[in-house]
Amino acid sequence: MKKLFPVHHVMGYVFSLVLSVVALSVILWDMSLAVGMTILIICAAIQMGVQLFMFMHIGETGTKTSLYTNIAYALFVGLVTVFGTLFTMIWGYQ
Amino acid sequence: MKWDEFFVTGEPMIYGAMVSIVVVSLAIVIGLTYFKKWGYLWREWLTTVDHKRIGIMYIISALLMLFRGGVDGLLMRSQLAIPENGLLDAQHYNEIFTTHGVVMILFMAMPFIIGLMNVVVPLQIGARDVAFPRLNAVSFWLFFAGAMLFNLSFVIGGSPDAGWTAYFPLASNEFSPTVGMNYYSIAIQIAGIGTLMTGVNFIATILKMRAPGMTLMKMPMFTWSILITSVIILFAFPVLTVALALMMFDRLFGSQFFTMANGGMDMLWANLFWVWGHPEVYIVILPAFGIFSEVISTFSRKNLYGYASMVGSMVVISLLSFVVWAHHFYTMGHGAMVNGVFSITTMLIAVPTGVKIFNWLLTLHKGRIEFTTPMLYSLAFIPIFTIGGVTGVMLAMASADYQYHNTMFLVAHFHYVLIPGTVFAVLAGFYYWFPKLFGFRLNERQGKLAFWLIAVSFNVTFMPLFFLGLKGMTRRMYTYSADTGFGPLNLIATIGAFGLALGFILLVYNIYWSFRYAPRETSGDPWNARTLEWSTHSPIPDYNFAIVPTVTGRDPFWEHKKGGHQLYKGKYEEIHMPSNSGQPIILAGIFFLFGFSMVFSWWVPAIIAGIGIIVMMAVRSFERDHGYHIPVREIEETEARLRGEQA
Numbered sequence: 001m002k003k004l005f006p007v008h009h010v011m012g013y014v015f016s017l018v019l020s021v022v023a024l025s026v027i028l029w030d031m032s033l034a035v036g037m038t039i040l041i042i043c044a045a046i047q048m049g050v051q052l053f054m055f056m057h058i059g060e061t062g063t064k065t066s067l068y069t070n071i072a073y074a075l076f077v078g079l080v081t082v083f084g085t086l087f088t089m090i091w092g093y094q
Numbered sequence: 095m096k097w098d099e100f101f102v103t104g105e106p107m108i109y110g111a112m113v114s115i116v117v118v119s120l121a122i123v124i125g126l127t128y129f130k131k132w133g134y135l136w137r138e139w140l141t142t143v144d145h146k147r148i149g150i151m152y153i154i155s156a157l158l159m160l161f162r163g164g165v166d167g168l169l170m171r172s173q174l175a176i177p178e179n180g181l182l183d184a185q186h187y188n189e190i191f192t193t194h195g196v197v198m199i200l201f202m203a204m205p206f207i208i209g210l211m212n213v214v215v216p217l218q219i220g221a222r223d224v225a226f227p228r229l230n231a232v233s234f235w236l237f238f239a240g241a242m243l244f245n246l247s248f249v250i251g252g253s254p255d256a257g258w259t260a261y262f263p264l265a266s267n268e269f270s271p272t273v274g275m276n277y278y279s280i281a282i283q284i285a286g287i288g289t290l291m292t293g294v295n296f297i298a299t300i301l302k303m304r305a306p307g308m309t310l311m312k313m314p315m316f317t318w319s320i321l322i323t324s325v326i327i328l329f330a331f332p333v334l335t336v337a338l339a340l341m342m343f344d345r346l347f348g349s350q351f352f353t354m355a356n357g358g359m360d361m362l363w364a365n366l367f368w369v370w371g372h373p374e375v376y377i378v379i380l381p382a383f384g385i386f387s388e389v390i391s392t393f394s395r396k397n398l399y400g401y402a403s404m405v406g407s408m409v410v411i412s413l414l415s416f417v418v419w420a421h422h423f424y425t426m427g428h429g430a431m432v433n434g435v436f437s438i439t440t441m442l443i444a445v446p447t448g449v450k451i452f453n454w455l456l457t458l459h460k461g462r463i464e465f466t467t468p469m470l471y472s473l474a475f476i477p478i479f480t481i482g483g484v485t486g487v488m489l490a491m492a493s494a495d496y497q498y499h500n501t502m503f504l505v506a507h508f509h510y511v512l513i514p515g516t517v518f519a520v521l522a523g524f525y526y527w528f529p530k531l532f533g534f535r536l537n538e539r540q541g542k543l544a545f546w547l548i549a550v551s552f553n554v555t556f557m558p559l560f561f562l563g564l565k566g567m568t569r570r571m572y573t574y575s576a577d578t579g580f581g582p583l584n585l586i587a588t589i590g591a592f593g594l595a596l597g598f599i600l601l602v603y604n605i606y607w608s609f610r611y612a613p614r615e616t617s618g619d620p621w622n623a624r625t626l627e628w629s630t631h632s633p634i635p636d637y638n639f640a641i642v643p644t645v646t647g648r649d650p651f652w653e654h655k656k657g658g659h660q661l662y663k664g665k666y667e668e669i670h671m672p673s674n675s676g677q678p679i680i681l682a683g684i685f686f687l688f689g690f691s692m693v694f695s696w697w698v699p700a701i702i703a704g705i706g707i708i709v710m711m712a713v714r715s716f717e718r719d720h721g722y723h724i725p726v727r728e729i730e731e732t733e734a735r736l737r738g739e740q741a
Contacts, residue, residue: 080417
């Protein structure tokens with residue numbers, strides 16, 4: 001029975017919910033921009049870890065090359081999207 | 095809500111469409127009942143998890159959508175044929191160019207390509223199915239549910255009318271008060287989930303299920319193009335998913351992401367749309383490059399020139415495709431820095447694309463060229479696509495783009511890229527792989543006639559638009575006065591559009607004619623081709639390969655035919671197959687009801703359908719289905735029958 005119960009998934013799900021509630025607190029309570037952003041960024045970093053390790057089983061793969069290629073590509077697309085959007089919509093906007 | 099708000103009323107053309115929908119549906123139901131085909135349809139097609147049958151269903155849907163989008167195109171061209179034409183009013187014209195764009199890109203080009211990759215990729219890598227056959231069926235049925243939901247909009251509730259790009263604030267509740275844009279956000283979302291799962295499925299298939307000996311650098315070029323395409327799907331589609339979800343929140347729940355007040359930002363929609371939209375262009379063009387590589391190599395009787403540079407250029411294109419999106423809105427208020435950066439990245443894309451063009455030319459060089467129908471499409475692609483590419487570089491220059499932006503010049507450019515790039519490619523692939531699936535070739539004479547009609551009419555339709563654009567005719571204008579002088583060129587374009595329609599009708603007639611009269615092939619290799627898919631029988635047995643092939647080179651079947659390499663070693667063993675399931679189509683049906691209820695903000699049915707979706711996923715999680723095994727004796731019998739031996 002212990003083998004059948006998806007402990008990791010349930011834990012990951014609970015963590016995701018808790019992290020979302022913590023992130024929500026930023027707008028529910030009045031706090032300065034710096035404090036708010038710090039909370040959000042920390043939550044986002046932990047959330048990413050939860051997703052990668054508890055749902056995507058990132059530690060369980062045999063071949064490290066495909067793993068690193070995948071993460072590098074994902075980081076490239078993610079960073080380009082976020083900073084590219086800031087670049088086009090805010091920094092470079094007339 | 096009153097009935098006349100629910101159904102679209104007051105348009106004779108739409109009444110005609112309603113009547114024809116009812117008549118066709120009745121004819122299908124009566125026909126299936128009369129010929130007692132319900133059971134066959136359910137067992138063999140609707141519940142299938144076989145990649146070949148799913149591929150065929152994708153292609154049939156794509157052809158249907160080609161005709162829907164094509165009729166939209168013909169209506170637009172008819173309206174513009176003469177100045178001050180009264181065929182369509184402004185609202186109707188807006189709806190038609192919106193649905194033409196969405197249908198052609200998302201419900202024609204995408205499923206045609208996904209259909210071909212479903213059919214071909216597992217065969218090319220020597221696999222018996224995709225990595226997750228059940229998920230594949232879910233992908234197809236979600237796409238189908240999304241496509242049907244979108245198509246329903248023009249008779250129930252009203253079509254979306256804010257352009258296929260759905261820019262805010264035009265697409266907001268304030269300026270698009272009907273449910274049309276709700277259909278847009280929800281139908282595309284449902285189809286998009288299916289596409290995303292296809293991407294995951296094919297990455298897993300190509301990375302994990304290749305035949306022994308087939309290293310990455312020995313894969314056929316079409317499979318390579320699909321691997322890269324799937325990677326782009328995986329990274330680009332989530333952006334669309336998020337953007338459409340935000341749009342849905344704005345329209346249904348009153349959030350303010352894309353509004354102009356309360357901290358919203360309308361331009362953010364255009365930004366997110368094109369962060370997905372530009373990679374999407376490469377999602378539909380890279381498989382085309384793969385198809386052309388296969389066809390050109392086969393009919394030049396040579397191996398592909400510059401294999402490694404072909405792969406390398408596709409990888410570079412996949413990365414560059416993510417850093418060029420702002421060139422779609424140069425004129426919307428960015429500084430010189432932003433436009434400069436995106437001009438340079440855009441022009442850079444011409445470099446790897448040029449590498450590919452030269453590789454094809456050098457593959458043709460000194461080849462023994464055979465002018466079959468798929469080869470004609472591939473050869474016509476090279477010069478026509480180059481015109482599209484060169485005008486693309488013109489548009490890429492931000493300062494010059496202020497002149498071209500949103501004119502007919504742009505419309506001509508992207509049709510010059512997408513039609514030879516995607517449509518010619520899928521047609522070439524269709525003619526090329528058709529005998530593999532059905533065991534007979536499409537008639538070559540009719541095929542060539544259709545090709546010439548399509549290729550010539552295409553240029554007659556779209557070449558005048560370059561000049562109309564330079565003269566100042568903007569896109570999406572529903573009429574113009576005679577004084578503008580746009581009349582004659584528009585008339586020529588309209589004549590071309592009807593020629594194109596004739597070409598596509600001939601294509602369908604060719605399918606019908608060949609089904610009845612074409613001679614059946616006895617070998618599985620009608621074109622004397624090079625890759626693994628041609629080494630099995632036509633039609634293909636359920637299990638694809640009786641023995642898993644062993645590969646040593648890039649053209650394994652060619653080497654096998656030349657006697658240098660034995661493909662099939664060993665003896666028959668029991669084959670493990672996935673069993674069919676009705677769950678995917680039921681799940682997609684519930685998604686359709688969910689989407690339809692959401693479009694009209696009917697919350698109770700939407701919640702019930704939402705619970706239904708979760709129940710279906712739970713059922714799947716607790717299901718125990720280990721598939722079935724085909725015994726050796728049955729394989730021997732099937733193989734003997736397919737070789738034409740008497741039992």
